[in-house]
Amino acid sequence: MSILNRIKSLLFQQREKEPGAAYDLWAAAYDNQPGNLMLDLDEGVFSELLYQTTTCGKSIADIGCGTGRHWSRIFATQPDRLTGYDVSAGMLAKLKEKYPAAETFLLKNELLPELASASCDLVISTLAIAHIEKLETALREWNRVLKPGGEIIITDYHPEALAKGGKRTFKLDGKLIAVKNYVHPIEQLKALARQLGWTELRFTERVIDDSVKGYYERQNALSLFESFRDIPIIYGIHFKKSG
Numbered sequence: 001m002s003i004l005n006r007i008k009s010l011l012f013q014q015r016e017k018e019p020g021a022a023y024d025l026w027a028a029a030y031d032n033q034p035g036n037l038m039l040d041l042d043e044g045v046f047s048e049l050l051y052q053t054t055t056c057g058k059s060i061a062d063i064g065c066g067t068g069r070h071w072s073r074i075f076a077t078q079p080d081r082l083t084g085y086d087v088s089a090g091m092l093a094k095l096k097e098k099y100p101a102a103e104t105f106l107l108k109n110e111l112l113p114e115l116a117s118a119s120c121d122l123v124i125s126t127l128a129i130a131h132i133e134k135l136e137t138a139l140r141e142w143n144r145v146l147k148p149g150g151e152i153i154i155t156d157y158h159p160e161a162l163a164k165g166g167k168r169t170f171k172l173d174g175k176l177i178a179v180k181n182y183v184h185p186i187e188q189l190k191a192l193a194r195q196l197g198w199t200e201l202r203f204t205e206r207v208i209d210d211s212v213k214g215y216y217e218r219q220n221a222l223s224l225f226e227s228f229r230d231i232p233i234i235y236g237i238h239f240k241k242s243g
Contacts, residue, residue: 015178019131020087022179023066026170027090031067037215038127038168038234039069041206042155045236046070046126049153049202052238055079058121061112061145063138064128065104068095083120085112087131110138115145122151129156129189130181136192143196149243152198158205158232159183166228186235197242205235 017025033039050070055077062070065084074082085107086092092104105114110132123142132138142152157168168179190200206212208228216225 015176016180017177018180020089022170022177023086023088024090025172025177026179027067027088027094029170030091031069031094035215035218037212038157040215041212041234042069042127045155045204045206045234046124046153047073048204049155049236049238050074050124052202053122053151053153055122059083059119060122060124061085061115061120061142063107063112063123063125063142064131065095066091066127068098068102070124070126071095071099071102083115110134110141112141112145117144118147120145120150121147122153124153126153126155127157129154129184130159130162131179132184133182135182135184135189139192139196143198143241146241148241150241151201152193152239152241153236154189154239155234155236157181158235159185161208161228161231161233164228164231166233186237189237193239198239199242200237201240202238203235204237205232207232 050073055074057078057080059081060074060079060083062082062084065086066088068084071082082103084092084095084102084104086104087107089106092106095102095104123146129135146152157166162181162183168181169176171177193200208225208231213225216222
């Protein structure tokens with residue numbers, strides 16, 4: 001990397017914000033993002049995995065629920081309980097505007113004290129894992145609240161894309177803001193899952209290819225498209241806790 005590129009990288013890192021602070025700023029505009037590649041891909045990946053499980057009458061915890069992007073789909077299946085956690089009070093406030101009776105809590109230190117041990121049938125986390133610094137702590141807490149035989153659905157920005165320099169960014173008052181991420185290799189995630197007695201049921205990923213080229217064309221970002229071509233951009237994984 002050239003000295004100039006190193007300087008640019010350091011300056012950009014200085015503009016990175018911790019997830020809670022970043023999403024507080026992003027919350028007002030978050031639900032109005034037509035043509036957002038990651039959100040559109042996540043809709044498909046999450047729907048594919050959710051279709052493979054049963055949520056009717058189940059108790060579900062949504063970790064990193066944000067504004068409740070997936071909640072209309074989940075509520076349509078008539079779960080018994082849906083509890084949301086997020087590090088951003090601003091995102092939770094937007095969720096409450098849509099679902100005033102929603103049960104939500106501000107997430108602190110990866111802990112879920114409001115949920116009893118073995119009380120959840122399903123834990124979901126979409127586009128959030130890379131914002132968690134202490135991944136093992138988080139997964140052990142999810143394992144605590146899961147019933148034996150419970151399931152876990154995770155989607156997120158692919159660590160290969162993050163390692164290559166991919167960023168979650170948004171614009172505010174003309175300035176580009178990046179949300180801080182941590183690169184958790186998928187094999188690390190799978191290894192932790194095995195330690196907890198979780199069996200991998202399904203894994204899926206999407207790559208940057210011609211099927212998504214239009215997103216980059218509309219943003220006049222074809223050079224970025226070419227630099228990330230054939231790199232996986234999002235993944236989804238479905239685990240089941242041992243009974």
